[in-house]
Amino acid sequence: MRKLFICLIVALFCFSAYCAADGDKLKIIYINTPEVVVDGKSLHVGDTFESGACIRWDNPRQVVKVINMTTKKQQILKPEPIVVETEHSTADYMNLDYNLSTRDELQAAAYFFLEYVDDNGSKYTYPLSDGYSLSEIPSKVALLYCHAYSGQDALITDDFMGFLNEFRSSDKLVSYVIDHQEYWDIYKCLMWTLMDRPHCDVDFTVEDVDFFKSLKF
Amino acid sequence: MNRKRFLYSLGISAVVSLILLVVCYAYMNMPYTYGYGDSTINQISFLKDMFRPSKPVDDVIAVNVSYDRDLIPFNDPQGIPAGAIDITDRAKLLEFMTRLKRWDNYKYILCDIRFDDAQLVTPYDSALFACIASMRDIVVATEDPDVAPEPLREKSAVAQYRVRMAGDDFMKYNFMTDGREGIALKMWKELTGGTYEEHWWGYTCDGKICVNSIIPDIRFALYDIYSPEGDKLIYQLGTDITDYPDEYVEDLFDGRIVLIGDWLKDDLHMTVRSSQPGVSIIYNAFLCIINNEHILPVWVYMLLFLTFFIEAMFMMKDYWKFQAPDWKIVRWFRNLSNVHIGQFNVGKLLKNVLSFISYSTPLVLVCEFIYLTCGVFVNAIIIGTLFYVASLFI
Incomplete structure (x- = not known):
């Protein structure tokens, strides 16, 4: 009985580890190049891949828009870090610059x-x-x-x-x-x-x- | 100390404090801030941001219409063609609303788009208005429900804020404006079934005294389209939603409050915490009312009363013959009037300034503390000045 209990615990642990390792599926809904190479395979709009897969970036401006099929949320993937132009930080209370011109x-x-x-x-x-x-x-x-x-x-x-x-x-x-x-x-x-x-x-x-x-x- | 005069002063101070408390409540309900308030509020909001930075929340979804525009002909006020004007692409909005209605999985829809202008007409309007009118749990922005398109009147609520003469920054959100419900209030009423009433003396919410005007803490904010991890924070109406089939987007709205508005371009207002889109401000005001932040705790009124009472007693200290302790600083202060530079009595001037500061500073500290904890602001300088001026005559 005790051995069975231990086996059950181990099996549960293994299953949890498998689930944790199994990333979300991402479905490509937009690419700004004809295709994107993921884990050595050429993928197009509509294809899916696992969330931790290795993407081969062909140029620094390449971007892939995907839907996370688990959460259904959209996200983008880029070779370079995404620059977040946060408009506001604590420092903004000290100094704020505004433009007095149009942006064209x-x-x-x-x-x-x-x-x-x-x-x-x-x-x-x-x-x-x-x-x-x-x-x-x-x-x-x-x-x-x-x-x-x-x-x-x-x-x-x-x-x-x-x-x-x-x-x-x-x-x-x-x-x-x-x-x-x-x-x-x-x-x-x-x-x-x-x-x-x-x-x-x-x-x-x-x-x-x-x-x-x-x-x- | 004269005991009779002391008791008399206690009574006077209590009455004065009560009157000031009523004045403060009326001031809190004013739709805009006065005097030095704006700059002080901006400066001390820095403290709020340090301890409680604003952030995205998970139970809402932001839908941006800034880049889904439609050009339509526009006439000047005299009816002469003046060119074209861009408005929200109502064809896309109609498609979006139709799909939301079909999915029927959202929690609530805040549509911060006004359809008031009868001149701005598109072929999709009647279908769009009919669709919105038939939807559950939705509110649409308007300048005045009486001028909103007829089918939308029941779904409309006011989306405005009021500023005093020279200001244009957003400061206070009014749950009711001139007897008309604001969007945040309508949302709260429909989601919770609560009651909110206006009386000749003030406002009550579910039978409790509340303030109608609040400086909403911007605890929910979206500053970018993407998070640093690449997650979409602001969804574009066209390219992120209506361009895709149901299976891609339906679940996005499941159980969430849908905030539709101009998140990125024109509808931006400077608030106590950076520039914010109107729809975000309204949602933050909704968070205030749903967290009962407009119902001030009793200690706020008690703290204000106590501060006024102490200041009133201090103001009348000479009348009830207050015996100050014989400390060095007290002696120094008494002798200050004798300091002259040539013919000019510098000491008297300095004494008056210090006296004003002694009336104002405790009030300023108390009022700023109340703002930091409760989001309502009372202009302490005005009351401090009142006390100081009154002290000159007593």
Whole structure:
């Protein structure tokens, strides 16, 4: 009886240890590269892996967004430590600096890019800022891929680009897109990206291009 | 010491202290702070932060609408087209609300988005309002329930704070404003079934005297989208929720209070503890009311009464012939009036300053202690000045 009791305790201990070692399953819901290598296997959006698995990072800006299938909470994984821009610390009671200016200008020039892939798959990057007019971008640009923090993606063709250049900063554009709902999302995304989201430096793939090319506006 | 005068002074002091206590209660219920209050509150909030830093809590989920915007035409007050204005993407909000209603697993929804402006109309409004109106346990922000869209009136509550002339920082949260319920109060009432009443003399909560206006301690705060470990703290309405199928997101809301609002961009207000989004301030006010922090403990009133009483007795010390002990410092203080620099009686000036400080300092310490422990602030300098001025005439 005593031996049985000890065996039960040991079995329980082993089971607990197994459970503790068994990490949560993480489901990939977003990657900013075509794939991510986890434990030697290439994984894509929709694949799952264990929470302690070894991820091979291909570049320092790679990021993977996952859902923890146990807690259903979302989290991101990055090769570099996540910089938390905590606005507040005890030291803030002593000194606080506020900006008396808008945040566009330098940030926009530094971080906002318009990316274009030509028919051969070559990629061109154009820095954008308020002072850089859309009309200065070569007319052969066929695609404008905007990836704002809002997560909205947009594809804009030459024709639509010309349309935007013509009507930019004009009330006519607003009334036009209201009348033509199919342009609504594109207009929203473009305007918000230009005006408000100076973070648009995202790579996209040949598959992306093919997909976007299949869309017509 | 004259015994008769002493007893008479005791009576006067008690009456004065009672009157001041009533004045203090009225002051606590004022919707804004006065005088030197703001800077003092900010400075001593540092102590609160040292001992009890604000942090995320697990039973709420923050949904951000800052980056889910919709541009719609906008007219100036004269009805002339003025361009376009961005508002929350109501199509996404409708989808989100529809899913929340279908899942029906949330605890409560605080939607800190106002739909009051009749000019800002989208094709999704009627469906969105009908959906919200049919949901359980939800409150929507409004400037005034009477101007909220008709279907939302029952679900609406006031989301405002009041400042005095020159200030624009958030200081005090009012559970009721001009007889209208605030969001925190409506949430509390619906979640607990409690009663809150306004009377001509003040406020009661479940039959107990309470204050209507409180400086909420910011114990819950989210300063970043992610934690240092990469966990999502603030979920984006579109890219984190409506873009995914139910199976990915449904469990996120299970049993949690859903805080929908502009967490990151426009609706930010400076508080005693850094800049906070409006929705966070309201939730912290809700935490205050659910923890009964608006019902001040009896010792607060007793401490205030005792302090006033001692100061009143001190004020009348010459009347009841108080015999100060024959200490060196007392003698020094008595002789201070004789110190001159040339023709100027520096000693008298110094004596007056010290006298003012002696009235103000105990009150300041008591009031700051009460703020640190209970979150209500009484302006001690005003009362200290009253005592000092009265002492000059007695």
